[in-house]
Amino acid sequence: KYFQVTMKLPSLYLRPSLLMASLVIQLITVVVASGGGSGTTSSTAAAAAAAAPTKKYNAMFTFGDSMDETGNICVGSSNKTELNVLTCTHPPYGETYFGRPSCRWCDGRVVVDFVAQALGLPLLPPSKAKGKDFRRGVNMAITGGTAMNFSFYKSLGIENLVWNHGSLDTQIQWFKELLPSICGREQSCKGYVRKSLFMFGAYGGNDYNVQLLERGLTPEQAMNYTPKIVGAIANGVVKLIALGAVHVVVPGIFPTGCLPIFLPLFGDGDADLDDAGCLKAYNLLPPDQVPQLDAPEAGGSPPAEAPQLDEAHVRGLLRPRVPDGPGAPQVWV
Incomplete structure (x- = not known):
């Protein structure tokens, strides 16, 4: 019962993000730098997001964990007992949009929806689904996904503590195996992929959770x-x-x-909480863990016609509930 409650509550925390994401999300390209800058308010972010130019994509391909899951954990399992244990297969999950559980860890749609x-x-079908048309997009994300x-984890001797059905590399392999059915030969696929949007993560949450919850670090x-x-x-x-x-969104955790x-596990009174009611000590973990890639490694500089997306866009689209501060990701539209 406690497990069901704790798995349900994160969707309530996500609702502001879903609201912001449903503004005008004409998204982003390869994240190539992590830099600082002055803070912006969420209202400024909302206005900036609404003003972003529209982009057309062939398809959208997503990767990640339970925050992005749209069904892989369910369609990829034939074990009815295991499926019954998953609380996302029971009401009230899915109640606000689908009217039934849809194997999303949410009361309705997740951010990528x-x-x-x-x-x-x-809405993107899970990559493990049979008989689906993936030409407009597919979702590789799966519950328990790790970076x-x-x-x-085996090298740390904690492989039995990790519930991992598909790491980052595994999900990329799933995508590579699907590509021929999506766009044909390699050369054709390169052009198709170039005009598609990739949502890559957020990864890292489960990696930290294992260290904090299972190892007690x-x-x-x-x-x-x-x-x-x-x-x-x-x-x-x-x-x-x-x-x-060339169009890749890399959100932080x-x-x-x-x-x-x-x-309830680590809080011990108001002194442990910040103004938002969150645990100060545990918010030391980096929500801005967007990797820095040198331009040559990332495939060169952005096109000259591609304006740089400012912090307001990024905060409005990806992290509206995270306090402003240095280290905001910088991306190109």
Whole structure:
């Protein structure tokens, strides 16, 4: 019962993000730098997001974990007992949009659903679904997805503590296997992929959760793994670029100290909380873990006609609930 409640509550926290994402989300390209700048308010971000120019994409391809899941954990399992244990297969999940559980860890649509609809694309089918048309997009995200591979957790001796059905590299492999059915030969695919949008993550949340919840590390200790996690994400972006991708959104993770499962476990009174009611110590984990890629590694400089998207756009579209501060990702439209 407690598990069901804690898995339900994160969707309530996501609702402001869904509202912002449903503004006009004419999205973004390859994230190639992480830099600072002055803060902006959420109202400014909303206005900036609404003013963004419209972009047309062939398709949208998404990767990630339960925050982006649209059904892979369900269609990829034939074990009815396992499916019954998943709370996302029971009411009240899905009640506000589908009217039934849709294997999304949410009361309705997840963020990538709003992005797809804002761009005039269909809701993306899970990559493990049979008999679906993936030419307008497909979702590789799966519950428990991590930035780090299984071998990393095995090297720490904690492979039995990780519920991982598809790491970042595994999801990229799924995508590569699907490409011929989406766009044919390699040369044709490069052109098709170039005009498609990629939502890559957010990755890293489950990697930190394992360290905090299963290993009992402090936030400071868990942050020792940040370089490895960010490195894995950066390598994943480079792999997508090698496949022809030029429009890639790399969001940061949600503030860990705001996740409902952490509040009763690690909170001990108001002194532990910030003004938003989140655990201050656990919000030390980096919500801005967007990898920095040098221009040559990312495939060169952006096109001359591509204006730089300012912080207001990024905050409005990707992180409306995260406090303003240095380190906001910079991207191009």
